[in-house]
Amino acid sequence: MKEKFRRFMTGRYGTDQFSQFLMVAALLIMLMSLFVRVNVIYWIAIVLIIYAYFRVFSRNYSKRYSENQMYLKYSFRVRNFWGKIKYKVMQRKQYHIYRCPNCRQKIRIPRGKGKIEIRCPKCGTEFVKRS
Numbered sequence: 338m339k340e341k342f343r344r345f346m347t348g349r350y351g352t353d354q355f356s357q358f359l360m361v362a363a364l365l366i367m368l369m370s371l372f373v374r375v376n377v378i379y380w381i382a383i384v385l386i387i388y389a390y391f392r393v394f395s396r397n398y399s400k401r402y403s404e405n406q407m408y409l410k411y412s413f414r415v416r417n418f419w420g421k422i423k424y425k426v427m428q429r430k431q432y433h434i435y436r437c438p439n440c441r442q443k444i445r446i447p448r449g450k451g452k453i454e455i456r457c458p459k460c461g462t463e464f465v466k467r468s
Contacts, residue, residue: 349396350393350394350395350396350401351393353405354408354409355404356392356393358408359389360389363382363383363386432447433445433446434446437457437459437460437462438462438464439462440459440460442457442460446466448468452467452468453465453467
């Protein structure tokens with residue numbers, strides 16, 4: 338049976354990140370349709386599943402590859418956006434972020450040092466803040 342399936346899949350595109358995303362999204366939408374009880378939501382999930390399987394069994398490599406690359410480009414933007422927010426939150430736990438009163442440059446100062454004099458690395462202005 339494995340050999341028959343292997344021969345069937347020869348020359349076909351198979352799964353990639355976009356088809357995996359479509360299947361997970363369809364599953365989540367289908368679970369949501371259990372609670373919302375709107376038939377349109379259920380049919381959207383069915384269409385997503387059909388499209389995901391169409392992509393898996395497709396023989397048009399170039400088209401499926403370009404679709405996956407476009408998905409990866411947009412998903413990278415989303416992941417990168419949330420990654421930056423996560424990084425800023427982590428930085429706020431260890432550092433105070435101040436702005437220079439003269440040039441508005443952001444300056445990162447470690448927390449817990451008391452009252453310190455800060456020298457702006459960009460314009461050289463000195464000011465006093467609590468850390």
